[in-house]
Amino acid sequence: MKEKFLELIKETLEIEGRELAIEDKFKDYEEWDSLGLLSVIAAIDEEYGVVIEGNKFKDIETLDQLLDEINKSK
Numbered sequence: 001m002k003e004k005f006l007e008l009i010k011e012t013l014e015i016e017g018r019e020l021a022i023e024d025k026f027k028d029y030e031e032w033d034s035l036g037l038l039s040v041i042a043a044i045d046e047e048y049g050v051v052i053e054g055n056k057f058k059d060i061e062t063l064d065q066l067l068d069e070i071n072k073s074k
Contacts, residue, residue: 001067002022005067005070006019006020006021006063012036013032013040015029021063022063024062025062037057041057049074050073052066056069
């Protein structure tokens with residue numbers, strides 16, 4: 001599940017040339033911006049059927065925390 005999730009984030013943010021780690025602080029990615037936020041929310045909704053509100057995203061720092069939130073919301 002983690003590998004599939006990391007691939008989804010990588011594709012959604014159009015990250016090329018490097019691998020992602022589950023402990024990454026995704027908001028530090030140079031590709032992260034307001035459009036990236038909306039794209040990730042939409043991709044998670046489409047892939048997992050989970051909607052994470054923008055205000056919840058404020059408290060999430062790492063990809064691992066984001067994946068935990070998805071799993072809790074299923």
